[in-house]
Structure formats: structure tokens, C-alpha cells
Amino acid sequence: MSCWDTVQMYALRSLGYGERLLPRDDFTICQQVTLIGSGMMWNVYFGVLALAAGFFLATALALGKASPQLWLRKPAQWFIFVFRGSPLFIQFFFAYFAFLSLKQLSPLFDPFSSAWMGALVVLFLNTAAYSGEIFHGALMSVPKGDMEAADAYGFTGWARFRKITWPTMLRLAWPAYTNEAIFLFHATTLVFFSGFPARQQKGDALYYANYFADKTFNPFIPYPILAGYFILVTLVIIGVFGLVNRRLNRHLPVARKMRMRLRAPLMR
Amino acid sequence: MEAAILTACADPSTLSGLSWLVCYLTTGKHMAFYGSFGTVLLLLAVTAPVALGFGFAAAMAARSRIWPLSWFGRGYIAIVRGVPDIAFFLFFVIALDQFFEWLRHEVKCPDWDQPVWQGNDFVVCSAAKLPLNNSAQWVHEAYGFSLAVITFAIVFGAFAANVLYGAMRAVPRAQLETAEAYGMTQRQTFWRILVPQMWVYALPGLSNLWMVLIKATPLLFLLGVEDIVYWARELGGSKTAKFTDYPHGDWRMWYFLALLVFYLAFTWVSEKVLNRLMARLTHGQATVGGEAQRKTVGKAA
């Protein structure tokens, strides 16, 4: 059987298409690369959607935490504290328990005990908390002068936020936010590992890597393959976020751009 | 006290209510659970400085003018940061253990004629075993623990290196130029000017790293260390009367709740301490430092 046949059989296995039975003997490198790659689709799915949705909640949380209103500030503070203060491992555990009991109340919650929905919600809340903290930090360090200039030009309310505060906040937060994105993609490997059960052997990259390590009794091939895929994903993230960063900083003189890049702290 | 508990708990099936609970919470297994909190704290206390050391070495290597060294430092930072820590933990400890045993094997048994790899088996002479087969159980546990420390340190060292590398470059260029103008050598400039100044820039990143490190400890059980998550699962799972004197249903919820409280409390204390440290580090720094202080306190809070 050629490698191309294997790819056709297993490339979409993680979504439930193609060959039903996973390989059981005569394991080849090609099978491992194909199936682990197939599982990567789930990691990308969780990562991209959680990040995209989390971005908006994070902005809201940052504004909430910076708000002078107590009833806005306290919930935002607590949300960020709880989700940043506890391991994702434990969050998955509680979420799975909670979703199972909600399921008894209404069939509306049925999808939540499956990974595609339930784990996505947990990852979304988790990344929103971490990004919210990063955005809050950035919001606090928006230069006073920028705001005064905005006032002088007559910007108020929504327009001031949309045109001045928000872009500056993003610009300041971007290096740390890039790190958060990388961490989030790494965190997606926990979904099937500790959180949610895998149904019909449809799992993420780590699930298949684990499967092969288990069947071949040799961890030294599947896990490095998994690592290779993640290094690729990380490079893509750094590339894409770098482009956005360039766009966010396009109005700055070169020297200041350099300084921005160098001050990048690791936030998470 | 202990003796009193032991006699009172001799037959738990006759107990009820609070006395049952007291007996239940003082079983040997629970003692091991409480002990594992110490294990986790010890791991954090040991790993943090070691990882910082790895990070510092790697950041220095990455800055080096000798290209193989710089290439190595950058490669280490990029690769380890790019890989999820679980994937690393799942195979790296076995590899590290084999590496150490292989080194000892080469030294201790030079006239061993069989291959180290025999099919799937990794075989070294028994004098090269780490720890030796007949050493006490605690030696095995201590060895497993140190492997875990090294693995954690290698992973988090890469992140620390990234932070320190950024911090070294954030120290204003003018400071270094002034040092050179005063006739300091490269070495002196690095150790006397750059290193003392970079910590202010590095601390926000490092304190975040500390928070991530705390939250990575539930993965310890992957490294073969019986940590709090291992015991919480073990104790919380439902127990039938046949295998324990204290049968109960699925109590994992309560045990995990205890872990949640532990982690939240630990995070809270860490935040307080780190904020204080940051305030202290920036104290007395020039106006730029004051400005930086205002910013970083906002970030870390």
C-alpha cells in the first residue's frame, strides 16, 4: 500500500470520514504522519474559533476591569482571577461535570458534553481571561498624551474608543497577545487528553500520537511528529500576528517600532 | 493523638457523621495526598531557579558572537517554545533517563560487549542503572522527582530565555555605550551594567511565567511523580466496600474543588508577592524607571 493510499484513507479520519478502523499492525511512518496531521484539524479548529471569539470577550473584560463602576469591575476581576488562577486541566473537569448535569435539564445542552462544543466553550472562556488581562495591562499603559490629544481634537465616547484608545491598546498588547495565541494552540492538546472523551476514535493530534505510542510501544516517533506539526503551527501564528503587528504599527517611525518589538514581555 | 485516632478508626463501618469523616481524612492514602502538596511546592521552589538558570544561559548563548553557540541558543528557544509541554513530557523523561544511564554505562562498564539497544529493550549493565535496582524506594522517588525538575526546567527555561533575551535588548543602548566610554571591557559591561538593569524589564514576563509554571504542575503525573491530581483522582473515584473500609460514590468533584481552592489561593499569594517585588525593584530608579513602574504594576495587577 502506497503512502498516497494511506493519505486517502486517513486524511479526514479525525472528522469521521474514510477508513473506519485505525491501523492495527505494520505501522508506517506515513500512517503516523497522516493521522496525526488529520488530528491537527481539531487543534486548529479549537484554536482559531476560541481565539476569534475570545478576542471580543477579552476586550469587554479589559474595559470592565478598568471601569470605575464597581458592578462592572468586580465581576470582570473575578472572572479573570478564576480562569487565570486555575489550571485548564481542572477547568475542563468541572466544565464536563457541569455540562453533564445541565444536559439533564434541557436537551438544549446536549452538544455541550461533546468536545466540539463543550471544550470550545472552556477554551474560549480561558483565553478570554488571559487576553483580557493582557488588554487590561495595555489599556493602563496607553500614553496619557494620546488621550489628551484625542480630547483636543474633540473625540468623545465611542468614536474616541474606536479610533484612539482601542487601536493603541491593541498595538501595546500585540506582542504579549501573540504569545497567548501560541499558548492557546498548545492548550488545545488537553481537550481529549484530560477533558472530554473521544468518540469513535475521532480525536486531535495528541490523541492519535498517543494511539500510536500505545500500539507501537515506541513514544519516540509519534511525539516528535506531533512536535513538528506544532512548530509549524507556531511559525504560522508568529507570521500572521507579525503581519497584523506591522499594520498596527504602520504609522510609527522606524526607531519606535524597534523599541516596541524589543519590549515584548511574555504575558500569560 | 495518632494512637487515639488509630484505635477509634479500627472499624469505620460502625462510625458515622463527623467521626467517620475524621477517620476517613486521616487514612494513609490521605496522608500521601497531603504530602503531595509538599511535593508540588518543592518542585516549584526547585524548578523556578533552575529554569531561570537555563533561561539565562540560553539567552547568553543566543546573544553570543560565536555562531554555533548563538545558533544553538536560538534553536533551543524556538523549538521548545513551539512544542506543547504535554507532548514534550510524554517522551522526554524516558529519553533523559536513558541518556543518563547510557552515560554511566559508558563510564562504568567499558568492556560490556552487548548493544545498548536490543530490539525494543534498552539494556545497560546493572551498575549503570539509575538509581540502582536495590536502592531504597525513596531514592527512586527522588530520582524521578529530579528528572521531573530537569524536564520542567528545560521547557520553562526556553520561555525564560525568551523573556531575558528581550530584557537584555531592552536595556537602553546609551547605558552600554557610556560603560564602554568609561573603558569597561565587554565582559564588565555585561555583568556590571546590563545584568543588574535588565531585571526590571524581565520581571513582568518572569512573573507571568511563574503563573504558567504553577498551572503546569497538574501535568506532573505524566512524569511519573505522584502529585496532587493523581491522588485526587485516586481518592475521589467511587469506591466499593470490597476494597476499602470507607466506601463512597464518585467524590472527584470535591477533591478537585479542593485543588481549585489550592491553586487560586497560591496564585493570589504569588500575585501579592510579585507585585511587592516589582515595586521594590523599580524603587529609586530614574524617572524612566518610575514610568516603567507605573506601567508594569498595571500589567501585573
Next chain:
Amino acid sequence: MKNILIGTAALAMLATAALAESHSVVRLGTEGAYPPYNFINDAGEVDGFERELGDELCKRAELTCEWTTNDWDSIIPNLTSGNYDAIIAGMSITDERKDVIDFTQNYTPPSPSAFAAMSADLDLESAVISAQTGTIQAAHVTSMGGATLLEFANPDETIAAVKNGEADAVMADKDFLIPVVEESGGDMSFVGEDVALGGGIGMGFRKSDPELREKFDTAIQSMKDDGTLNALIVKHLGEDSPKF
């Protein structure tokens, strides 16, 4: 960096200081989460059928044994890389595993695997069935046609999934399920036919370690011959469990 080197060196010296000849201590690896075969008792020690069996075998083979627990997932790689010398963890003898490690003769007869569910009239062919990842039962469910496999990392979770309705049935060794079904107060019952999987449970050894395997094999044979093994099976696995 320096600290860790010193630490490792210190440990290495400690280990060397405790010198003695090879194999004077045999390390037995088990999972500690699979009653009645092996579990951690209230005192925090390994207990169960295999604890008693292992201790008796070591006595007969005149070996000093130490128990150690390891996660099921990595139990075989850790044996082959030499972190312990034998696996005694309710591990069924299968061809797949025989490619990598050697087994002694079985110390339980091929015992059936069974399905347990909350309702007795379940159609297994279209059910969602939970099993522990990497077990022969999980492999069996994937080959059952219409059944859906739901995998969990440890045996407790497979039972919990049936109780909370996530799975319709659980598949595991019958000996593991018997106490679960008995204790459930009638909620759970066995469904469908028992399935014979694997060639019984044996101890696993490195292929490069035939002498040690030989010693345990002889000890198991002697326990079979004088009937003590059957007595142990009855004591831990119950009257109904198959005997030699």
C-alpha cells in the same frame, strides 16, 4: 545548571553507595487502579489479587521485590527502558504485546470480558460503549460494527460515564465489573454475551531478561500445581471466576 548537575551527581553517588549485586531487588510495576487485580488501599499501598500473588511468587523464587506504580499509558515503554523489571498489572497476553515484551504463562485463565449497562435490554450493536484507552476491550469495540466507542483514560471514568448517561454500556474485564455491578444496588446489570479476549493475564518482562521471566514462570507453575493459585483466585476474584 550547576545546581542540577551537583544534584544529579549527589544522587548518583547515593545510588552507588547502596551497592550490591544485580537483581537482588526486583521491581514490580503495576497500575494501582484496577481492583480487584491491583489498587491502592486505604493505607496508600498497592493491594489486591496481584499484590498477594506477586509477593508469594517472589517468596517462591527467593527474590526481594519492591512495588512501584506507573500510569497505564506508559507502562510498557517504562519496562523496556528499564525503570522496573516486571509488569504485573492485569495485563492480558496478546500478540501485539508479545511483539514487544515477553510474558510468563498466564496466572488467570482467559477470563471473559463483559458489558455492563443501566438497562438490561440494550442493543449493543448500536450502543455507545465506554472503555479504557489502550485496552483490548477498546480494540474490540472498534470492531463491533455499529457500536460507538467512547474512550476514557482510567477505568473509574468508564464506569462514571455509564452512570451519568454519557455511555450506554461499559466494556471491561468481567472480574473488574462484577463488584461494580454488585455494589450498584440493581442499577447496573450485565448485558449481552461475554466475550473471550486475550490469552489470560500474565506477567510481562523485557525480551532481554529471560532468566528473570523463567524464575517467575516456574513459581507460577508451582502455585498452579499445589492449588494455591486457585485459592487466591477464589479469594480475590470470586467463586465464579474461572480457575485452573
